[in-house]
Amino acid sequence: MKRTLYLLTVVLLVTVLLGVTLVANAQERTAVIGFTASTTGKYNVESTRQINGLNLWLNQVNEAGGITLSDGTVVTFETVFYDDESNTDRVQELYTRLATDDNADFLISPYSSGLTDASSIIAEQYGKVMITTGAASDSTYQKGYSLVFQTYTPASRYLTGALDLLASLDESATKIAIVHENDKFSTDVSTALNDYALALGYEVVLFEGYDSGTTDFAPFINKIQDAAPDAVLGGGHFQDGSTFARQLYEKGIDLKFVALLVAPPEPSFAELGDAAVGVVGPSQWEPLGLIDAMAAEAAGLEFFGPSGQEFIDAYMAAYEEEPSYHAAGGYVAGLLLQKAIIDADSLDTQAIKEALDNMDLLTFFGHMQFDTTPEAHGLQIGHSMMYIQWQGEGDMLEKAIVWPPEAVTGDALYPIRGE
Amino acid sequence: MDILTFLVDGLLIGFVYGIAAMGLTLIWGVMNVINLSHGPIIALGMFGIYFAATSLGVNPYVGVILVSFAGLLLGMLIYAIAIHRVINAPHLSTLLATFAVNMIIIGLGTTAFTTSAYNVDFSLGNISVGPVNTPTTRVIAALASVLVTGALYFFLYRTTLGKYVRAVTDNRAAAELMGIPSARILALSFGLGTMLAAIAGGLIATFFPFTILSGGAYELKSFVVGVMGGVGNPLGALIGGLILGTFEGVIPAFMPTSWVPVLEFILFVVILLVRPTGLLGAKK
Numbered sequence: 001m002k003r004t005l006y007l008l009t010v011v012l013l014v015t016v017l018l019g020v021t022l023v024a025n026a027q028e029r030t031a032v033i034g035f036t037a038s039t040t041g042k043y044n045v046e047s048t049r050q051i052n053g054l055n056l057w058l059n060q061v062n063e064a065g066g067i068t069l070s071d072g073t074v075v076t077f078e079t080v081f082y083d084d085e086s087n088t089d090r091v092q093e094l095y096t097r098l099a100t101d102d103n104a105d106f107l108i109s110p111y112s113s114g115l116t117d118a119s120s121i122i123a124e125q126y127g128k129v130m131i132t133t134g135a136a137s138d139s140t141y142q143k144g145y146s147l148v149f150q151t152y153t154p155a156s157r158y159l160t161g162a163l164d165l166l167a168s169l170d171e172s173a174t175k176i177a178i179v180h181e182n183d184k185f186s187t188d189v190s191t192a193l194n195d196y197a198l199a200l201g202y203e204v205v206l207f208e209g210y211d212s213g214t215t216d217f218a219p220f221i222n223k224i225q226d227a228a229p230d231a232v233l234g235g236g237h238f239q240d241g242s243t244f245a246r247q248l249y250e251k252g253i254d255l256k257f258v259a260l261l262v263a264p265p266e267p268s269f270a271e272l273g274d275a276a277v278g279v280v281g282p283s284q285w286e287p288l289g290l291i292d293a294m295a296a297e298a299a300g301l302e303f304f305g306p307s308g309q310e311f312i313d314a315y316m317a318a319y320e321e322e323p324s325y326h327a328a329g330g331y332v333a334g335l336l337l338q339k340a341i342i343d344a345d346s347l348d349t350q351a352i353k354e355a356l357d358n359m360d361l362l363t364f365f366g367h368m369q370f371d372t373t374p375e376a377h378g379l380q381i382g383h384s385m386m387y388i389q390w391q392g393e394g395d396m397l398e399k400a401i402v403w404p405p406e407a408v409t410g411d412a413l414y415p416i417r418g419e
Numbered sequence: 420m421d422i423l424t425f426l427v428d429g430l431l432i433g434f435v436y437g438i439a440a441m442g443l444t445l446i447w448g449v450m451n452v453i454n455l456s457h458g459p460i461i462a463l464g465m466f467g468i469y470f471a472a473t474s475l476g477v478n479p480y481v482g483v484i485l486v487s488f489a490g491l492l493l494g495m496l497i498y499a500i501a502i503h504r505v506i507n508a509p510h511l512s513t514l515l516a517t518f519a520v521n522m523i524i525i526g527l528g529t530t531a532f533t534t535s536a537y538n539v540d541f542s543l544g545n546i547s548v549g550p551v552n553t554p555t556t557r558v559i560a561a562l563a564s565v566l567v568t569g570a571l572y573f574f575l576y577r578t579t580l581g582k583y584v585r586a587v588t589d590n591r592a593a594a595e596l597m598g599i600p601s602a603r604i605l606a607l608s609f610g611l612g613t614m615l616a617a618i619a620g621g622l623i624a625t626f627f628p629f630t631i632l633s634g635g636a637y638e639l640k641s642f643v644v645g646v647m648g649g650v651g652n653p654l655g656a657l658i659g660g661l662i663l664g665t666f667e668g669v670i671p672a673f674m675p676t677s678w679v680p681v682l683e684f685i686l687f688v689v690i691l692l693v694r695p696t697g698l699l700g701a702k703k
Contacts, residue, residue: 044535
């Protein structure tokens with residue numbers, strides 16, 4: 001009897017201990033988010049801000065105690081990342097390492113369409129959900145992938161609004177020049193823009209690409225001068241776009257309208273001074289066009305995450321600079337992952353994929369919804385662009401949203417030079 | 420179409436190509452060394468101007484003078500450490516030695532400056548003559564290139580040291596028999612070559628943004644220009660640079676800019692076939 005009692009006590013103790021251990025294990029789970037950042041190379045500016053945004057989200061979620069699932073599991077996050085040197089060749093090797101050696105639960109894309117396209121293959125191959133940000137090319141989502149989800153407005157709709165703006169400003173403008181970087185994203189944008197311009201009846205007097213890394217735009221600017229267009233559109237990324245804008249100004253060509261990709265919305269674009277004045281840039285998000293829960297209510301959508309103002313305040317407190325859309329994109333990539341985990345109530349890849357497929361909500365970044373057709377699975381279909389223009393003089397430059405009409409914060413400067 | 424605008428832009432950048440190529444071709448001509456560290460030294464010249472302007476607060480053109488002396492000293496140091504011991508070895512040894520220097524500079528430069536772009540925030544406005552409107556910095560770079568070419572010619576043909584350099588170029592053994600300290604002259608020649616590379620980099624930095632990797636493109640152009648003009652011939656390098664610049668300026672007037680390297684290299688092959696010693700002839 002005494003022996004039976006002793007055995008029962010031991011069994012009970014072991015059971016309790018095992019239970020406590022299991023509960024303790026079930027209560028904490030650190031999800032690993034893997035990505036590469038262009039700490040060096042030509043995408044350094046955009047990528048750094050993107051990662052700043054992502055890290056801000058991660059710190060906020062972890063400081064708030066993580067995400068609690070219905071089984072009591074508290075999910076917190078940690079990141080593993082490498083420098084991809086803005087180099088496509090490095091990306092596949094590093095994402096393979098993230099998926100295998102580092103056992104990342106989820107992936108966030110690198111910056112730029114080219115690098116993201118390379119990393120998407122790895123995400124799909126190793127069955128990892130990847131939220132892409134800083135990557136707008138449509139074609140990545142037309143390859144039959146099922147686990148890659150886009151945050152940005154796709155490239156095919158990137159610069160078309162700039163033409164709508166031009167049409168609203170000057171009905172007599174008929175000739176445009178498109179000069180773009182010869183990379184995947186810029187070529188996709190420019191090809192879509194060219195088609196749209198022709199459909200609107202514009203004459204495209206120059207359509208030409210320049211090599212990534214070009215520093216001398218004189219041959220292109222001479223051609224622009226020769227073709228005498230009303231507007232110049234195109235560009236590529238921050239470095240080449242800034243140089244192009246600067247050299248366009250230095251050459252003193254009387255252009256009525258200039259719209260360039262990526263570079264203008266970056267706050268540091270204003271360092272160009274007078275060369276930045278009047279330049280229009282498509283932006284995925286602007287601190288001027290704030291979205292909050294009231295906007296969601298008006299739109300009949302669920303709102304998730306901080307309001308635009310809360311994001312700006314938190315970002316400025318963390319990094320002492322105004323957030324660009326790259327920073328907002330990085331943050332919202334994390335936010336979408338957070339929402340998907342909450343909706344899925346799990347860290348299971350398939351459940352999170354389904355949650356993302358069903359997502360239709362408003363965040364401070366804008367409307368988020370993904371294409372679920374096999375032809376373009378993961379393509380962003382909810383979000384739309386806004387267009388900013390730098391206005392003012394010398395060091396006193398300010399951004400104004402000049403398109404679309406419902407988001408306008410200032411009248412567009414037109415023509416920007418000349419008459 | 421105003422071809423003059425295209426031509427002037429091409430010629431102005433061609434002068435700078437010429438001076439960059441002059442550094443490469445001088446080393447090549449005097450020492451029979453293909454200097455694969457030429458590109459990174461051009462990039463160091465760019466960074467030299469940047470830090471002279473931002474940290475020391477000096478005018479970028481004063482910075483070019485400082486950078487030229489730094490380039491001279493750096494070249495002599497590179498010669499003493501990496502080249503001198505292998506100068507009489509087969510070409511592959513000197514090629515590998517300068518390649519090693521190239522990798523060291525790129526590695527250190529990447530660590531120190533990353534591969535992100537830098538920009539010297541400097542403008543002198545524009546010069547307008549008729550239909551041509553061009554930034555003043557480009558005109559000054561072209562004038563500086565002419566000045567440096569003149570100074571190099573003065574040094575080579577009007578000074579004793581220059582005579583020594585030419586003597587070593589023509590026949591090193593005979594020069595040594597005449598009492599010319601060939602090792603020091605070779606170090607000086609290498610230094611002069613790197614000085615020209617640094618000056619070219621400095622001038623380019625006054626109007627183009629740059630990274631530590633930017634010198635590579637100019638190094639490639641320097642090879643083409645050097646062979647086109649005649650190896651070891653400084654005036655040939657300048658003329659080769661002007662031809663290359665003219666191609667880059669004028670071809671886009673008639674066809675897509677992507678055709679520029681295609682036609683440039685066709686011309687390069689034609690010159691090699693028709694006149695293998697280059698337009699002005701290689702050193703004897």
